[in-house]
Amino acid sequence: MPSARTRLILKTAAWTLLGAGAVGAAVGMAVFFGGWYYIGATKHHFQSVYRLLEKGMQYSVRRNARDIEAPKLGAPEQVLRGAALYRDNCAQCHGGPGFAQSPIGMSMQPVPGPLIDASANWKERELYWITRHGIKMSGMPAWEYHLSDADIWATVAFIAKLPGMSAQDYRAITAQATTQASAAKEDR
Amino acid sequence: MKRASILALSALLSLLLAACGNSGRPPAGVLGDPQSGKLALSQYACQACHIIPGVTGSEVYVGRPLDDLAKRRFIAGTLPNDQANLVRWIRDPQAIDPHTAMPDMGVSQQDALDMSAYLLSIGR
Numbered sequence: 001m002p003s004a005r006t007r008l009i010l011k012t013a014a015w016t017l018l019g020a021g022a023v024g025a026a027v028g029m030a031v032f033f034g035g036w037y038y039i040g041a042t043k044h045h046f047q048s049v050y051r052l053l054e055k056g057m058q059y060s061v062r063r064n065a066r067d068i069e070a071p072k073l074g075a076p077e078q079v080l081r082g083a084a085l086y087r088d089n090c091a092q093c094h095g096g097p098g099f100a101q102s103p104i105g106m107s108m109q110p111v112p113g114p115l116i117d118a119s120a121n122w123k124e125r126e127l128y129w130i131t132r133h134g135i136k137m138s139g140m141p142a143w144e145y146h147l148s149d150a151d152i153w154a155t156v157a158f159i160a161k162l163p164g165m166s167a168q169d170y171r172a173i174t175a176q177a178t179t180q181a182s183a184a185k186e187d188r
Numbered sequence: 189m190k191r192a193s194i195l196a197l198s199a200l201l202s203l204l205l206a207a208c209g210n211s212g213r214p215p216a217g218v219l220g221d222p223q224s225g226k227l228a229l230s231q232y233a234c235q236a237c238h239i240i241p242g243v244t245g246s247e248v249y250v251g252r253p254l255d256d257l258a259k260r261r262f263i264a265g266t267l268p269n270d271q272a273n274l275v276r277w278i279r280d281p282q283a284i285d286p287h288t289a290m291p292d293m294g295v296s297q298q299d300a301l302d303m304s305a306y307l308l309s310i311g312r
Contacts, residue, residue: 042230101233106232111236
């Protein structure tokens, strides 16, 4: 049996914790149900909160993509296919060499980052995973149901080429992709 | 004793606040509203490529960090760094350097003025 003094200390500590918890919960509920959390996209997360969410996202992608084996990427026709896919599906939110994203992408929060440096930050299999599964609460859609597996890899192959691409290169390759696609259509 | 520590704490807090808040005042002669500019910077996705103190974003090095813009002598390598040139650069970077990777975001004159006011107020 602990002494009376020890019991008093333990009891006080327990009640204090309980009381603090109850007050915290009440304040939290008041903020939550009162609508005191500002949900508008003009007010940003604190930098520390943003950093935490971003880090968590990175660890999650790394873990989930770890068993994917990337095929050999970068064949010219694959990159060309990727260029058309990038222009039609990615550029509106992420922009590209020498041009900005559309106003939709610009004003999103979190803002869709540039992909020019994506291959420096991510492995190929991770880019594939992100494109395929999307990122929750970020606006990044899961492309799994809209693009074939081969097309997702083609997009990744193109993104891998972005760091060395000038605005002119980009215009040239996307134009070439269009010409080839319409030529292929006429063949059918 | 207690009062003294509260006083000391509030003094420390106000010091901290002052340290955070000194980005509010632009240097003499700078037009536009820095606080509106800070918001506009995030609405035109500037923080997608640039690290900007006070604007929440990733640690990104696609464009150069803008923390010391106010101290630089030149912008875009060629333009003397003053507010008018900064506004020109923000609004139409390709007109100044056709090969720059910095895109035209369609920034209005007023927004560019406010953005430049913010950028010239920080890190001085």
